[in-house]
Amino acid sequence: MKYRLVRIGCGLILLGELLTARPLVLKLRVTSASYAMWKQGGRTGALQALLPHVGLHSARPLLPEALLRSALQRAQREKARGLLSSLDRLVLVEVPEAVDAVLLVRKLQRHPELEYAELLPERFLCGVPNDPLVTEQYALRLIKAFDAWDALPSEVAAVVVGVVDTGIDMEHPDLAGNIFVNSGEVGIDGNGRDKRSNGVDDDGNGFVDDWRGWDFAAGDGSRQDNDPSPGNAHGTHVAGIVGAMVNNAQGIAGIVPKVRLLAVKVAPDAPSASVVINSYQGVLYAAAMGAKVINCSWGGVGRSEAEHEIIQAAVALGSVVVAAAGNDGRRAPFYPAAYPEVLSVAATDSMDLKAWFSNYHETIDISAPGTDIFSAIPGGLYMRMSGTSMAAPMVAGVVALVRQKFPHYTPMQAMARVMMTADNIDQKQSWLAGLIGWGRVNAYRALTEEPLVACLVDSIIVADTDGDNFFDIGDTLRIWLKLHNVLEPIGGVSVDVFTPLVPSPEYIRRQLTVDTMAAGEQRLLPEPFLLRIASGTSDNAVMELRFTVRYRGKPIGRGWTTRVLRPVYRTLAANHIAVTFNSSGNIAFNDYPDN
Structure with a gap:
């Protein structure tokens, strides 16, 4: 039995963790040989690719055939079939023995036949x-x-x-x-x-x-x-x-x-x-x-x-x-x-x-x-x-x-x-x-209320000028935003960035403008925001970036993301193997902030 320490209120208790109490959700790649065999077998039975990792197990569709069929019927009417076409590759896996579920998921995330693996979420x-x-x-x-x-x-x-x-x-x-x-x-x-x-x-x-x-x-x-x-x-x-x-x-x-x-x-x-x-x-x-x-x-x-x-x-x-x-x-x-x-x-x-x-x-x-x-x-x-x-x-x-x-x-x-x-x-x-x-x-x-405008931040990409994606003192961050004008046509839109981080970074370019956007238009801003990380920034500081889209001075959209500055670790990855080295010389694996 594997145990983990869990805080309940003000106390701590030991809980045994059985995989049967928390199934896995996997998404098979469309090119996976295991997917082809599983589908040919009626989407039932074990997945061949998992046997070396989890042993005997049961695998069944996350979404029953009846539900997929019903959704696809609606998708044909809504012209949204493409997005639903991959849902039949979602698999619920149960293993009838005690395992370290978290470790198993991390191993399976790097399996070449899987798009991803995760624990079934608790709600x-x-x-x-x-x-x-x-x-x-x-x-x-x-x-x-x-x-x-x-x-x-x-x-x-x-x-x-x-x-x-x-x-x-x-x-x-x-x-x-x-x-x-x-x-x-x-x-x-x-x-x-x-x-x-x-x-x-x-x-x-x-x-x-x-x-x-x-x-x-x-x-x-x-x-x-x-x-x-x-x-x-x-x-x-x-x-x-x-x-x-x-x-x-x-x-x-x-x-x-x-x-x-x-x-x-x-x-x-x-x-x-x-x-x-x-x-x-x-x-x-x-x-x-x-x-x-x-x-x-x-x-x-x-x-x-x-x-x-x-x-x-x-x-x-x-x-x-x-x-x-x-x-x-x-x-x-x-x-x-x-x-x-x-x-x-x-x-x-x-x-x-x-x-x-x-x-x-x-x-x-x-x-x-x-x-x-x-x-x-x-x-x-x-x-x-x-x-x-x-x-x-x-x-x-x-x-x-x-x-x-x-x-x-x-x-x-x-x-x-x-x-x-x-x-x-x-x-x-x-x-x-x-x-x-x-x-x-x-x-x-x-x-x-009329007229009504709304221009939302659709996506945010953050990179540093040296391309190593480790943000250290003196690095300049380049931040690209994609906007989505959801309602009426607009012109003269401005977008600004702010971070409450102390010490504050140097804002090299903190405001950008867009002349006009048609209704429904999505557009990448023509230039990136530029921020330089200040001296005195602490190790592992979490920088929160807040973006505001304004039209005639009124906010009509927001965006938000975070990045870790000066991390005291580095992760090296090759051939589906990743290892993290920290500043104390310890070797492990760290996937923060992704998980």
Whole structure:
């Protein structure tokens, strides 16, 4: 048994780590002989390339065949087939013996038949239950939802919002009328049977009888079925925030009056379960079913390449993915919220102050009320909860309104409109400027503000003039930015860079301008920013680089990255072998900051 030391609260305990409790995710290269054999064998059985490294093992698709088929059907309609074509090379590997999982992953990352290897990410719910006696929905007034309804054309069609969570109480009197129903799986079939229960995949999407969603974690989480009824109340509460029925003379009001809530269950049936299972399958299913917005009120630390690819696929299918920024109360990225394609949401209170539990970080895009939020729970009841789990569906609801009023918008354009119209709350907690997004969401401004511009930082490349990529005193950094003008045509855009590093570097070129950019245009800036590292910079100093895009003096885009300066180690790599030498003469391997 391998052991590792883990901190729990203020104490330390020893935990044995079995690979069976944390499977591996691999992506096989398209040229891999093992991939060809595995695919020929029906995408089942062991992978020949892994036998020398892991011994006997089981390998199965990360994404089931039915889900891939459903997603590809949607991809053909959205002309996004290319991005999804590689998802069948994602493999879930389980080894029935105790191993050092972290070491195994590092070995496999250099395997010539693999694009990457990683541990299956752990994801948890982001809600904090609280007092059930509050009867007021302060948040709807604060984000101006009622005013937004008046700005929404009366003839808009209902928008599908995927609630990838613990399931929804579909009989709740305040939700029943807004539950998504799959038209291809209802009615009577040619044999006179009810399509909802005839055991046939009537709509050909790969899921039998999924007439009102799907359960990817039935029972203890090991099965799947067509009943996404709730275990934990969390998902019903989230659904109520987005889409509780409006003007039905009872209960509460959701943010979106015309909505269809697609129930996608990714948690076990136990009422107290907080773990999320097969979340990546749930996200892709919701996108394949046509959800214009997908809410993910869950997450965890550590990025995952496989999860990121699936998020990108969901966006390519036309979905905006909204996710909670986490409840750890610290400055840290939280996934899937921190992926650049996801709208990351921090939580605030009724005074527009950051909620005490909410994470804060440069990867957060926007904030929303997340304390004492009153919403539905199973059994026709209501209670209040707090968490970024509650803030995320606030934003998801506003995104849904935007997609109703601007049906031609791409996912990125809908996200940009919501971010650019947020109310700036930085002055209330200036130390959080840039760490809780563009501000607190404002539904009315999101639907009405015109004209609106947004030019986002698409990518950042940092190199030094001598080309060794070890940044030392006196080195000049060359920083290239690529911009993406998301909304209206613009001219006279400026971009500047700032770092809070002490001592400050010498800014040789810290501002650049672009004359004009067409709507949708992506452009690499004509010159790089230039910064020279100052004397007195400490060893292993982390330099944070913040970029701001401005139009007529107003910020319309941001970018952020970090680099380690004066590292006290050097890594030499050749023929799939990498070794690190530090300043004390020790020899090891160090892949920071990549992992």
